[in-house]
Amino acid sequence: MRLGLVLSEASTGLRRNASMVVSVVLVTFISLTFVGAAILMQMQIGQMKNFWYDRAQVGIYMCTSLSTTDTCTAGEASPEQIESVKAQLESPTLAAFIDKYYFETHEQAYENFQAQFAGNPVAEYVTPEQLNQTYWVNLVNPGDSDVLVEGLSGVAGVESVADQRKYLDQIFSVLNVASYTAIGIAALMLVAAALLIATTIRLSAFSRRKELGIMRLVGASNRFIQTPFILEGVFAALLGSVLAGGATVAIVQYFVQGYLGENLSGFALVGLEDAILVVPILVLIGAALAAASANFAITRYLKV
Secondary structure, eight states: OOOHHHHHHHHHHHHHHHHHHHHHHHHHHHHHHHHHHHHHHHHHHHHHHHHHHHHOOEEEOOOTOOSSSSGTTTOOOHHHHHHHHHHHTTSSSTTTEEEEEEEEEEHHHHHHHHHTTTTTTTGGGGGGGOOOOOOEESSSSGGGGHHHHHHHTTTTTTEEETHHHHHHHHHHHHHHHHHHHHHHHHHHHHHHHHHHHHHHHHHHHTHHHHHHHHHHHOOOHHHHHHHHHHHHHHHHHHHHHHHHHHHHHHHHIIIIIIIIHHHHHHHOOOOHHHHHHHHHHHHHHHHHHHHHHHHHHHHHHOOO
């Protein structure tokens, strides 16, 4: 099979169906951009989990005068109860799980609250005594938080023991839903791209039906006839894939690293190296999708 002749046939088909080729390029571009965004979002969620889970703390909230739990029947936690919790944290049983801890007084909690809710009317109605004195604990392994929760819940003077990772799980669940939504939209767009590629190939074959008849009469093999049509679909999809890869890199460069990087300091964000890893994946998906749908379409057409 002569490569030059096959490429010539493919270029002829692309010229004859320029408008359909542009449609394939655009649909492939949009669908694969969604795919790239979904992959990057999953990478971002993974980085954020690693970043925040390692910094997640366990809060041991001491009783206040307003606490109503069974462990706070005596009112605000006494200095002895506070020291008792400290002794347990430093005991051989729990010390092996703890990286570091510190104690936050009423006044420190009030300062942090005022800084967090500055400008919010609720800050005017809160007094230091209403806020819990708290032991903030960083664990060697954040997954061992249950050891602290089980060991200190129910201790006199302790209102509650809370693992911050539970709040992070809720946030990441929302982000995962957004990511899965993007994947679903991308899947629908890829189906549309596959159908459009198949339709384009069948129309291209129909417009050259006389040429195909002559090729069959002179003994051309099915492979020789099919290959130019498959190359047409692959070329159009590859062009859309490259554009999608460029759009993915641009999103990371100008939106994630540019806008978000400047306004969300302290967050671990995906970088250009992650976007560059996604580009070959998009090209591979585009080429495989186009080759499969074009091959299916032209094979069905030649059987008719």
